[in-house]
Amino acid sequence: MKKHITDFKIVKKKVYNATYFALTLQHPSTLPEIEAGQFVEVEIPGNKHVMLRRPISIHDVDSEKSQLTLLVQVVGKGTKTLSQMEEGETLNLVYPLGRGFSQEGKEVLLVGGGAGIAPMLHLSKCLSAKGTHCTILLGGRSATMIPVQEEFRPYGDVYFATEDGSLGEKGLVTQHSVFGAEYDHIYTCGPTPMMKAVARHAMEKGIECEVSLENMMACGVGACLCCVVDSDEGHKCVCKDGPVFNAKRLTNWIKK
Amino acid sequence: MLQTKIHNITLKNPVMTASGTFGYGEEFADFVDLNKLGGIVVKGTTGDRRQGNPYPRMAETPSGMLNAVGLQNVGVETFCKDVYHRIKDLDTNIIVNVSGSSIEEYCKTAAMIDKLDKIPAIELNISCPNVKKGGMGFGTDPAMAAQVVSEVRKIYHKTLIVKLTPNVTSVVEIAKAVEGAGADSVSLINTMLGMAIDVEKQRPYLSTITGGLSGPAVKPVAVRMVWQVAHAVSIPVIGLGGIASAADALEFLMAGAKAIQVGTANFIDPSITMKIIDGLEDYCKRHSINDINDIIGII
């Protein structure tokens, strides 16, 4: 899949709360095809403390309008600068990067936690368009940490798990009542401990499971070898061989 | 106008890519016309396949980054059998960065690369620790640097570039030692040893604690070292360290480098090398320079 470097225009900014916001970006002409689970490397303009691009998942795609949306959690310098950008401003992206989700399975579970909710929206859209039935389970510490909720409704049955019980069932996603049901495929993205717990469960039950990793990156294109994960075939680049991996390939990572 | 020479290889222009930052070139093919480059220095290649260091391997620091990749690569055999055939027909100079932990390992790799028709040069990365000498860097001791270069010189017949580490008291002394041992060219600088700590987590950012600093932060040190070395040796010098624009490249050329390499800047703008080449051309036009060699070493 050909990679591009393109200036996009911010056409919509949606602020969910102090930590989460979304930017909808307009491609200057026709947006190339994008797989669910792929990501972009965003240049952070005007912050002399940030030199490297930041990897962000593709949250949503509107191919008719040639727009894509990023859902971002403010965690540090770069994401803070992004949160201060306004509609009309320009963002330079290197994209689409990495390998996305396989989109296999007929009865599937999507588990998103924190900023890991981001890639789940485009994935649920793609899956439901193929006629796959999606159970979508979103988790966070509290309701505010699950910024995107209603947007998922058209694409599956949506459930929530919060640690403080402010939305959906109280507890972790792995404790949720729908978590243990029968699925033929699980897709997950979120904090590492959550993904490992989901992957362990899937492996025990013999369910195919794909995890989307968020390792720190420099180049994003497989050149620097900074972003590696320990797989059963040795070190693999999260940016190029992933970010989505079948959990079966990551037994070393899951053990650690 | 931009053509330049390193020993007996001709470069279309002085702009090459730095080892470990440009993969095998293929990773950048969507952003760069690889055939327009003066040269591509591919990933550090060792005698055997290497896994490199554990994650995390990088941290961003002010105007730069630390890395501790630790020479992860497929090994020289797979390079020759597989990678070489994918990239050999590019119309540019493909140079293999040769790394190792012992003189035997350097020689094994160099001898295998010597047989590859389309590889006109190797870049010997002597910044690696010598496991047989208690991990002391080959490139930090003039005698050891000279020894590895003279051994490789015996079995390698094409252009031999030696890449110098800045982590020394006198880079000039090392440069002279490798020139004396038969190097055809020197390139500098490799990364500077650095360290950064995550104060919230109260631990180093890198799994190896220390790592190599690169990017604009190192540029003034690199320009200084290139200038010192260019005045001290008679073999051509290749300059690198923090180059991110045509103006940066020109600083190195004026300081005495016959060619330059672009490293970390490729991560920030994957098409940067094309912009640097265009920028050099533009500079020559603006200053009525017919031959870029006219400004090399003017300082």
Ligand SMILES: Cc1cc2nc3c(=O)[nH]c(=O)nc-3n(C[C@H](O)[C@H](O)[C@H](O)COP(=O)(O)OP(=O)(O)OC[C@H]3O[C@@H](n4cnc5c(N)ncnc54)[C@H](O)[C@@H]3O)c2cc1C
């Ligand atoms: C493939 C991929 C997809 C991603 N998708 C999204 C997304 O859709 N939305 C989103 O909000 N974030 C996403 N991330 C994470 C995002 O890249 C980081 O949060 C961001 O780079 C942090 O930059 P910063 O300058 O704000 O933080 P910094 O100031 O650089 O760091 C602040 C703190 O965050 C930690 N940190 C930095 N980068 C990461 C990282 N990659 N993973 C975990 N911790 C990190 C640092 O260790 C530090 O403690 C994704 C990461 C990857 C690799």
Ligand SMILES: Cc1cc2nc3c(=O)[nH]c(=O)nc-3n(C[C@H](O)[C@H](O)[C@H](O)COP(=O)(O)O)c2cc1C
């Ligand atoms: C991620 C990374 C990997 C590198 N790997 C190698 C290597 O394998 N061999 C080598 O000689 N230099 C290696 N280097 C050093 C660069 O080639 C270059 O000397 C250094 O980064 C300074 O240039 P820059 O500031 O333009 O990046 C690496 C640098 C980085 C950032």
Ligand code: FES
């Ligand atoms: S970030 Fe450079 S190889 Fe993945």
